[in-house]
Structure formats: C-alpha cells, structure tokens
Amino acid sequence: MTKPLTKTQLVAAVAEAMETDKKTATTAIDAIVEIITAEVAKGGAVTLPGVxxxxxxxxxxxMVRNPATGEQIKKEADRQVKVTIAKALKDVVNAA
Structure with missing residues (x-):
C-alpha cells in the first residue's frame, strides 16, 4: 500500500490537470472541502460523480459495552459521517 496523497501533492496534481497555478488549485480544493463540510454538517449529502x-x-x-470492564452504558444519540463509494471507482480499483 502506498502513502496517501498529501494536500501539497493533491494541489500540484490538480494544478497540472487544470493547467493552472498552484494558488488557483489550492483555492479550488479549499472551496470544495468547505462546501462539502457545510452541506454534510447541516444534514445534507454530496455526490462526487465517479467517487x-x-x-x-x-x-x-x-446501549454500548465498555470493553475494559464489560459495563453496559447508555450512549446518547449522535450523528456519523458516512461515505458510499461509487460503483465506477470500485470497478476501476478491482480491475487494476
């Protein structure tokens, strides 16, 4: 398994793909992350085609169990972020 892309590497790859400078690519990535965060935080969903x-x-x-003591405790209701991977991405990964 290879190391995940860092933000710097991602910015460089996006800048190259867009044929633009790294500052523009950084702004684009930051805007996308901000939009996704805001939408998911308010309970919505974001679909990234192909991803x-x-x-x-x-x-x-x-009710949950403390694994150290075995004690049953009540856990309050909460929210969890989930990601469902697109079939297109799964197919590409499995074909490699």
Whole structure:
C-alpha cells in the first residue's frame, strides 16, 4: 500500500490537470472541502460523480459495552459521517 496523497501533492496534481497555478488549485480544493463540510454538517449529502456519496447519518440512543470492564452504558444519540463509494471507482480499483 502506498502513502496517501498529501494536500501539497493533491494541489500540484490538480494544478497540472487544470493547467493552472498552484494558488488557483489550492483555492479550488479549499472551496470544495468547505462546501462539502457545510452541506454534510447541516444534514445534507454530496455526490462526487465517479467517487461516491458523502452524507450524515443519525444514530439513535443505544446501549454500548465498555470493553475494559464489560459495563453496559447508555450512549446518547449522535450523528456519523458516512461515505458510499461509487460503483465506477470500485470497478476501476478491482480491475487494476
């Protein structure tokens, strides 16, 4: 397994793909991240074609077990960010 792309490497790759400078690519990436964060935080979902869907899921109050002591405790309701990977990306990864 290779190391994940850093933001600097991602910016360089986007700048090259867009045939633009790194400052413009950084602004574009930051804007995309900001939009996704805002949309998911308010309970919406964002679909990135060919990549997948990022959404927020509500989890109800539930009983959980402390693995160290075995004690049952009540966990409050919360929200969890989920990502569903697109079939197109899965197919490309499995074909390699």
């Amino acid at each position: 997948g869907k990022i959404f927020c899921r509500e989890r109800p109050e539930r």
